[in-house]
Amino acid sequence: MSGLETTAKTLADQSVTQPIAVAPLFADVRARFDSAAADVHDEAAWKQLRDAWLGRRSGVLTQITDNWLKPAAPELKRAVGAALNDLRAHVEAQIEARRVAIESGAEQATLARDRVDLSLPGVIRPVGSHHLLCQIFEEIEDIFVSIGFSVVEGPEIETPYYNFEALNIPEHHPVRDDMDTFYIEVPPASAGKPPGQLLLRTHTSPMQIRTMEKQKPPVRVIVPGKVYRRDNPDATHSFAFHQVEGLAVDSDITFCDFTGTIEYFVKQFFGANVKTRFRPSYFPFTEPSVEFDVSCIFCGGSGCGASGGVCSKCKGAGWIELFGAGMVDPAVYGFVGYDPKKVSGFAFGMGIDRLAMLKYGIEDLQVFFQNDIRFLRQFP
């Protein structure tokens, strides 16, 4: 298109001499543009429209400038100039609007084909996992390290001295009957000399003795590790299980420090709402000795089951026995050369497998050691 018939001629040729006659001319041009623009639906037609109306050489607006405005009589120039500006603004805006409309339409079409399906999985690179018990160990270590306890380790094959005697459990003590012990077959040493006895530690407590033998107070340690008792395996027994021992000895450790430490730990581990209590108990290597209970994690201490009746975990008691502990018995200090009149301390030994079972609602202890990947996967 090279302009319209009206824009090819000057105003004088069309006998327009009064400013009042300019407006109808422009209105006609505008109506023509609108109808042309309405037919534009793709990129090629849009380019034609743009060139026909805004082309610098022969576009309609250039023609109006050249044929109407430039030769116009002085009394018309003002009216023509104003009308032309209005028309230009309208045409430019409409052409841009058409461009946007056409482009978004094209996008819709390509989108439908190329867009990712977010409901499909990505490429999953296989990632491994920590064993749950390792996670629990780390959590416990973090809590105790944060309050000044160092982490130490010790041998699992022990001597009766460290496992029993030095913990104030002499040979015929009834507690030895309760801790059924695995002994190691020791090959005969030199002729005539009886072989030294070796056993699998029944608790992590031997490290109390080994630690105190090695260092002077202040002592603040925890001892994570495997322990062994000669129990037939079932849902709550395994002949190997795990403990974290704790020991704090200093010139000024009291029962209050002991309960404070244990309560701090258990609230970090199970949450601030858990209630605690200490019941007097008996262990040869602590005095006073306690059993430490927490309010049942499953029923919140109410003793009631979720679907009525009695809570199956605490048997309705509202409390769950967590572990044994107490103030270090002065007799133990005698074995390590500490002065029982000058130092005092506390010790505890918690079963890690049991803590994990309570925290995650695991019913069968054996799953920890079967290592079925359907179990491992649940604790990434």
Added chain:
Amino acid sequence: MKIVYNWLKEFVDVTAAPQELASRLALSGTNIGSVENGPHGAVIDAEVGSNRPDCLSHLGIAREVAAIYRQPLVFTPPHPAESAAAKASDAVRVSIESPELCGRYTARVIRNVKVQPPPKWLKDRLEASGVASISNIVDITNFVMLELGNPMHAFDLDRVRDHRIVIRRAKPGEKMQTLDGVERVMDPGMPLVCDGDGSRSIGSGVMGGAATEISFATKNVLLECAWFDPVSIRRAARLLKLHTEASTRFGRGADPEMAEVASRRAAELILQLAGGELLSGVVDVYPGRRAPRKIRVTRAEILRVMGADIPDREIERILSALGFAPVRVDENRGAEGSLLAAWECTQPSWRADVEREIDLVEEIARVHGLDKFPARLPAARQGAQRLPHYEAEARLRERLIGLGYREINTIPHVSEERDALFRPEGVTPARIANPLSEEANVLRSTGAVTMAATLEWNLNHSQRNLRLFEIARHYRLNVAANGGDAQPVETRVLTLGATGEAREKGLYDSARDFSFADLKGDLDSVGALAGGLRWDHGGPDWLNTGKRGRIRLGEGEIGAAGQLARRVAEKLKLRQDVFLAELALGPLYCMYYGVKNARRYQPIPRFPAVERDFSLLLAEGTAFDDVRKTIQSVGITELVSIEAADLFRGKNIPAGKYSLLVRVTFQSRETTLTDSQIADYSAQIVAALEKNLVAQLRTG
């Protein structure tokens, strides 16, 4: 110990309901198993600790209840009417030949009793306590034991030869028929009660003998209440596998002073329920009599151990209620709450477990209430240390998990047969002397043995694609050549196990089986933490000869890796290829810290690197390492890396040869390398490869 609530009330006026009473008992140290309401009222099952034999009686529990509820304990020793004419000491003689086994022996004699079924109240009490009823006389001995804590025995006096009792040590192999009709072999550690000349045993501290048993024909009764040494009784019960109410009480330590009182109590009941005549006096041989021990407890010690104060009156009230008869003995007597306060206490005969000041502190604290001591955190006095290898192990775990391995935790007990499959020559395993089963009679001497078992478990449960690791110990005995004691050696090892697909088929990738190269690559990624592993041919014979390698780090060998040998896989019934590796972690951790501390920043090169590929035809058996060493031997300073980029055998490759694409990278730190320099280097490399390895350069 079953506590019959109504029985308890005979000794203390407790008003609390049974459930509430049980919970208060628990909080003061008597562990409670259950509270049940039965036909004879509430019965509280107390799990009495081995240190508290005094609580194995209603009187003992009543003493605890009295202390908790601030009630008086009501118990008056009985004084049954005695015959004016006959004396017990004329009717029976007692001698103790082994005073170390029998510290006291009391005998009373009741004549002309009528043995008959017991009255209902007695039967009910025993039933509530879970003890079978036999006859009035036998039931009375059991009743008094449950009431006062002293086991007793009634003999048919007329069946006791010479009316003479001798207590002596058992002879080796000596036999006795016990009341349950079983003939048992005694052990020289056990005390025996014998009659006549002492040759025939009629009783022990565990169970009476059948020979002198009370029957419904019995007329005259010899009532024994004795005190036997706890250690020998526990030993006897264990050896005889016979745990009785008597062995439990004697084995933990009965009250020797109460023995004579209990005997009177039983005599009183016999006169009431079986009639007869009680001979006057008692035959009481008491070689084990001890003066009561004095124990001092001070406020200073209470404060030092417990960390919070307890008022004088409360201390004195608790000690008195428990029978310790406290007396203030310090200079400031009369001054309430004095820091110097000290009390001298007398150990009651029923509390052999309380010997020291700390024991008294515990007694005071537990009755006062452990919840009365305010919790606080102790001051930290030094920095907390992690385990020395903590960081190295954390990095190792993190890397293995990133590589897709899941951590496992195994029990080290395995069967001897399994362990032997993986155990290196010459290693002495740690065998269990008293295993629970033959499946678990030795501690693993390698990590591989339990890893293989874990792969087996998962494969048997249809879990076929596995990559597992374990960080744990293996156990061996170091048997000294010079005849010294065997030393246990526990070594921390990393074990890897993998089988199935390295990559499963998915939307975007095809499946690929796990191969030796996967295992080697994963181990090299781990080894990179410690400066890199080196691989040599060889390894343990449980690995496939063609697909295994020894792993070295620094100067030492730290382990091996490879595919499980078919011979072993078949034994374990593993039907797919399995890969295992085991590394000693000590040297790895040591090198981790060495490498980390020596690590320094290398400036990033400013000039571009240039790569050149060499497609080589090599004779089979030529290792990549030979190629690398040959290229390095040329001595080009700008050479920065030599990589194997592609490997090909088969079509267009002559037999006995293989094709290797080697990518060499050159880079200078001073300048941009020119084409002619690179061409020169390449020519030198090709010449060296041709000369040293008879390599042919492939073209096209």
